Amino acid sequence: MTPEFFLLHSDLPREGPGDAESLRWACALAGVGRDARILDAGAGPGADVAGLLEAAPKGHVTAIEAHAPFAQGIAARHAGDPRVSAVQGDMAAPPGGPFDFVWSAGAVYFLGVEAALRAWAAALAPGGAVAFSEVVWLGADRPPDAAAFWKEYPAMTDTEGVTAAIGRAGYAVLGTRVLGDAAWEGYFQPMEARIAMLRASGASPALEEVLRAHETEIAVWRAHRDAFGYRLFVVRPE
Numbered sequence: 001m002t003p004e005f006f007l008l009h010s011d012l013p014r015e016g017p018g019d020a021e022s023l024r025w026a027c028a029l030a031g032v033g034r035d036a037r038i039l040d041a042g043a044g045p046g047a048d049v050a051g052l053l054e055a056a057p058k059g060h061v062t063a064i065e066a067h068a069p070f071a072q073g074i075a076a077r078h079a080g081d082p083r084v085s086a087v088q089g090d091m092a093a094p095p096g097g098p099f100d101f102v103w104s105a106g107a108v109y110f111l112g113v114e115a116a117l118r119a120w121a122a123a124l125a126p127g128g129a130v131a132f133s134e135v136v137w138l139g140a141d142r143p144p145d146a147a148a149f150w151k152e153y154p155a156m157t158d159t160e161g162v163t164a165a166i167g168r169a170g171y172a173v174l175g176t177r178v179l180g181d182a183a184w185e186g187y188f189q190p191m192e193a194r195i196a197m198l199r200a201s202g203a204s205p206a207l208e209e210v211l212r213a214h215e216t217e218i219a220v221w222r223a224h225r226d227a228f229g230y231r232l233f234v235v236r237p238e
């Protein structure tokens, strides 16, 4: 990732689609208890930490994130709250544990579904569960614009493909649902505002290229939201 990429991706509330309502749904389905020990894997700027604490007000959230400024931002925002630890590191080898719940919004594709679930099995407490969102094709339609955009993720599959990977990793699906438009707009609208702000303050050619690429990403989703989306899976080792 270039400095221009991170210039756009700083000060955004979240780094991928998601919302409080779907997080609550996943926590309820996973049976997250009030004192649950939770791992937020690939936490980004920490958009879901507050919602995880809402589900587990007497629990603990370890937010692990590869990009140091994101981890530092989470630590600063929750300084003084002993229920939150922010760690810069690799979610494939999370520190601490065991965890009653692993939450991973839009980050599993960095590892692959099967590898991520295998890595987290060892970190889960007995009876623990994992919830993750993953981009999938929603039907047979592959609009050329969308297919061109998602070439960057060659392993992208459909619901059946993800379900098969979950099974190979030794997990069973407790429930699944597609994230709604509000979850996407919660990511894209702040990004559009930041694009406008960066442009207004004079974007270099390299930054302008990054801004355009992200505008394309937003336009592709708005045009083809029926063809692909993020599906949330709540799973538990069998």
Ligand SMILES: C[S@@+](CC[C@H](N)C(=O)[O-])C[C@H]1O[C@@H](n2cnc3c(N)ncnc32)[C@H](O)[C@@H]1O
Residues within 6 Å of the ligand: 013, 014, 015, 016, 017, 018, 041, 042, 043, 044, 045, 046, 047, 064, 065, 066, 067, 070, 089, 090, 091, 092, 104, 105, 106, 107, 110
């Ligand atoms: C699409 S963003 C989603 C962030 C956050 N969950 C959200 O919904 O706003 C994925 C995040 O995973 C992080 N990431 C990628 N690979 C990682 C790894 N191996 N360990 C920890 N974090 C990772 C990236 O730096 C990025 O912040």
